[in-house]
Amino acid sequence: xxxxxxxxxxxxxxxxxxxxxxxxxxxxxxxxxxxxxxxxxxxxxxxxxxxxxxxxxxxxxxxxxxxxxxxxxxxxxxxxxxxxxxxxxxxxxxxxxxxxxxxxxxxxxxxxxxxxxxxxxxxxxxxxxxxxxxxxxxxxxxxxxxxxxxxxxxxxxxxxxxxxxxxxxxxxxxxxxxxxxxxxxxxxxxxxxxxxxxxxxxxxxxxxxxxxxxxxxxxxxxxxxxxxxxxxxxxxxxxxxxxxxxxxxxxxxxxxxxxxxxxxxxxxxxxxxxxxxxxxxxxxxxxxxxxxxxxxxxxxxxxxxxxxxxxxxxxxxxxxxxxxxxxxxxxxxxxx
Amino acid sequence: xxxxxxxxxxxxxxxxxxxxxxxxxxxxxxxxxxxxxxxxxxxxxxxxxxxxxxxxxxxxxxxxxxxxxxxxxxxxxxxxxxxxxxxxxxxxxxxxxxxxxxxxxxxxxxxxxxxxxxxxxxxxxxxxxxxxxxxxxxxxxxxxxxxxxxxxxxxxxxxxxxxxxxxxxxxxxxxxxxxxxxxxxxxxxxxxxxxxxxxxxxxxxxxxxxxxxxxxxxxxxxxxxxxxxxxxxxxxxxxxxxxxxxxxxxxxxxxxxxxxxxxxxxxxxxxxxxxxxxxxxxxxxxxxxxxxxxxxxxxxxxxxxxxxxxxxxxxxxxxxxxxxxxxxxxxxxxxx
DNA sequence: GTGAAAGCGCTAACAT
DNA sequence: ATGTTAGCGCTTTCAC
Numbered sequence: 001x002x003x004x005x006x007x008x009x010x011x012x013x014x015x016x017x018x019x020x021x022x023x024x025x026x027x028x029x030x031x032x033x034x035x036x037x038x039x040x041x042x043x044x045x046x047x048x049x050x051x052x053x054x055x056x057x058x059x060x061x062x063x064x065x066x067x068x069x070x071x072x073x074x075x076x077x078x079x080x081x082x083x084x085x086x087x088x089x090x091x092x093x094x095x096x097x098x099x100x101x102x103x104x105x106x107x108x109x110x111x112x113x114x115x116x117x118x119x120x121x122x123x124x125x126x127x128x129x130x131x132x133x134x135x136x137x138x139x140x141x142x143x144x145x146x147x148x149x150x151x152x153x154x155x156x157x158x159x160x161x162x163x164x165x166x167x168x169x170x171x172x173x174x175x176x177x178x179x180x181x182x183x184x185x186x187x188x189x190x191x192x193x194x195x196x197x198x199x200x201x202x203x204x205x206x207x208x209x210x211x212x213x214x215x216x217x218x219x220x221x222x223x224x225x226x227x228x229x230x231x232x233x234x235x236x237x238x239x240x241x242x243x244x245x246x247x248x249x250x251x252x253x254x255x256x257x258x259x260x261x262x263x264x265x266x267x268x269x270x271x272x273x274x275x276x277x278x279x280x281x282x283x284x285x286x287x288x289x290x291x292x293x294x295x296x297x298x299x300x301x302x303x304x305x306x307x308x309x310x311x312x313x314x315x316x317x318x319x320x321x322x323x324x325x326x327x328x329x330x331x332x333x334x335x336x
Numbered sequence: 337x338x339x340x341x342x343x344x345x346x347x348x349x350x351x352x353x354x355x356x357x358x359x360x361x362x363x364x365x366x367x368x369x370x371x372x373x374x375x376x377x378x379x380x381x382x383x384x385x386x387x388x389x390x391x392x393x394x395x396x397x398x399x400x401x402x403x404x405x406x407x408x409x410x411x412x413x414x415x416x417x418x419x420x421x422x423x424x425x426x427x428x429x430x431x432x433x434x435x436x437x438x439x440x441x442x443x444x445x446x447x448x449x450x451x452x453x454x455x456x457x458x459x460x461x462x463x464x465x466x467x468x469x470x471x472x473x474x475x476x477x478x479x480x481x482x483x484x485x486x487x488x489x490x491x492x493x494x495x496x497x498x499x500x501x502x503x504x505x506x507x508x509x510x511x512x513x514x515x516x517x518x519x520x521x522x523x524x525x526x527x528x529x530x531x532x533x534x535x536x537x538x539x540x541x542x543x544x545x546x547x548x549x550x551x552x553x554x555x556x557x558x559x560x561x562x563x564x565x566x567x568x569x570x571x572x573x574x575x576x577x578x579x580x581x582x583x584x585x586x587x588x589x590x591x592x593x594x595x596x597x598x599x600x601x602x603x604x605x606x607x608x609x610x611x612x613x614x615x616x617x618x619x620x621x622x623x624x625x626x627x628x629x630x631x632x633x634x635x636x637x638x639x640x641x642x643x644x645x646x647x648x649x650x651x652x653x654x655x656x657x658x659x660x661x662x663x664x665x666x667x668x669x670x671x672x
Numbered sequence: 673g674t675g676a677a678a679g680c681g682c683t684a685a686c687a688t
Numbered sequence: 689a690t691g692t693t694a695g696c697g698c699t700t701t702c703a704c
Binding site for chain 3: 352353354355356359366367368371390392393394395396453
């Protein structure tokens with residue numbers, strides 16, 4: 001990569017000082033309009049572009065937001081990312097992305113690379129492994145370094161930073177009520193993600209709704225997607241079920257297939273609702289009724305919150321924004 | 337964001353000079369082992385982290401790769417991104433991402449923000465609008481600035497830079513042969529993306545295969561997803577068709593549904609193959625046979641190619657890597 | 673073994 | 689209206 005032209009080069013070329021060139025290019029009124037134009041022309045003809053690194057060093061601001069997400073292949077996160085990028089661009093920021101791939105170590109390393117001055121702030125969603133280890137020292141570290149940080153979706157309550165979450169509790173609560181309203185008698189909650197915060201919140205919302213409805217809750221927590229079929233079949237053989245709420249999207253599709261293979265008609269015999277409004281819900285047959293988290297909005301709101309903090313427009317208090325969920329009704333639930 | 341501790345602060349704290357501190361922290365043998373350790377301890381206790389911006393300014397290398405993709409919500413691109421991130425991390429680089437959202441202007445702006453020294457190189461896939469306008473001046477600009485660049489998937493042949501593509505021509509050629517091998521008589525090519533390079537290449541591959549098979553090619557080019565149904569139905573009513581190859585993934589699912597609604601059994605009456613191995617292919621019913629492009633590998637290979645160029649390990653010649661496609665056989669095609 | 677000094681490219685306070 | 693100078697935080701050559 002051959003050296004680019006610098007202010008100094010331009011100064012030589014134009015026979016003025018570096019500062020004059022700098023001021024001219026920044027349209028400072030200090031410089032006469034004619035020299036200003038002359039300098040600009042020469043700069044343009046040499047394709048001059050100011051070096052951003054040098055600027056950042058001087059201004060102590062990079063206009064870059066560091067983003068750490070657990071997985072890009074989960075559609076939810078790529079939607080959030082879409083929102084983040086849009087809002088960041090609108091506010092004049094760039095984003096640099098690290099993927100933790102659900103690993104504690106990678107998350108920690110990512111934090112380290114962000115607190116060395118290369119970003120103005122951090123947006124992140126906590127890795128699964130971190131939530132299990134409950135080791136949050138790296139977050140505390142980044143706070144100690146005074147790098148503004150906002151956590152979204154998967155957050156750690158003990159960490160004193162801005163947060164943007166989805167109302168998982170209420171979303172599950174409402175979905176349960178919804179199933180009840182379409183006359184479901186026995187509602188099962190299928191939770192493969194009980195190891196992460198959002199999974200737990202959704203389960204609590206379900207339990208609360210069942211309690212309010214004076215119904216007995218039924219929950220199964222398969223270890224992973226492979227064990228769903230067996231556990232679900234076992235349960236269906238033991239108890240009668242006419243509605244299933246799942247903590248994620250993919251489980252709902254699997255549950256639908258399992259139920260159908262065992263002779264249930266959907267939605268006539270069993271209604272199914274999943275969490276997350278993604279491609280596979282839309283294209284499943286029948287299409288899946290889901291609790292939508294407005295992923296894009298979460299991304300946008302995270303950026304707004306962070307930038308407010310960076311530019312110190314926001315109050316000193318920690319803010320915790322909660323994005324409301326919405327039920328998107330499709331064909332996996334009975335119409336009444 | 338309160339000021340962080342610097343080398344200078346450390347120098348005061350330890351009563352040695354800045355350069356001594358710098359050398360000590362970088363484990364220079366010039367510095368005595370005892371002072372070295374003393375300084376390191378103090379640095380650690382003050383949570384010292386070297387400022388990366390300053391380093392970059394000095395070293396003229398950022399260890400950052402700029403990535404410009406047309407859309408993050410297309411699964412193909414998020415898979416490529418996954419590959420890019422993995423390989424970049426492995427080679428000690430970070431990535432910063434811009435989304436062109438298929439817009440010429442955004443793509444141009446993104447290039448501008450990358451050629452100001454903030455990245456060591458650029459990886460990109462060309463926006464749809466750019467391919468239609470055929471205005472490639474911004475790419476020429478970035479080349480003039482000597483920023484290494486690699487284009488992947490959607491590339492511009494006229495631009496003199498490294499490229500990584502999928503063998504779209506061969507992929508379509510092979511898929512057509514595959515359909516012929518399972519005894520399809522009338523193979524239709526459904527192409528909604530004839531406006532971008534890869535769509536054209538796939539169509540050419542199909543036409544070549546049909547020519548080699550001495551069959552008459554049949555192609556329909558709907559303007560968008562909404563017009564697929566009508567055009568396809570019109571065609572099915574006019575001609576007999578027992579196999580459909582589509583230029584993308586989503587069209588294949590739509591085609592499958594349209595065909596079924598019109599009384600065709602899949603795969604018994606019509607076999608269908610799509611391009612791109614994504615979630616919806618896997619979860620469609622029946623699951624879809626596709627031409628897989630190995631998105632992740634494309635990402636990894638792009639990074640390797642770029643880093644070779646950045647670190648000048650590669651020869652001076654432009655390289656054009658071609659990733660082979662593979663047919664993933666599922667249930668939308670007849671078994672023989 | 674340690675330090676002084678220059679310089680990466682830019683900005684801005686302070687001369688002139 | 690233009691130039692001089694210092695300095696952002698770091699590395700590195702050269703001197704002691």
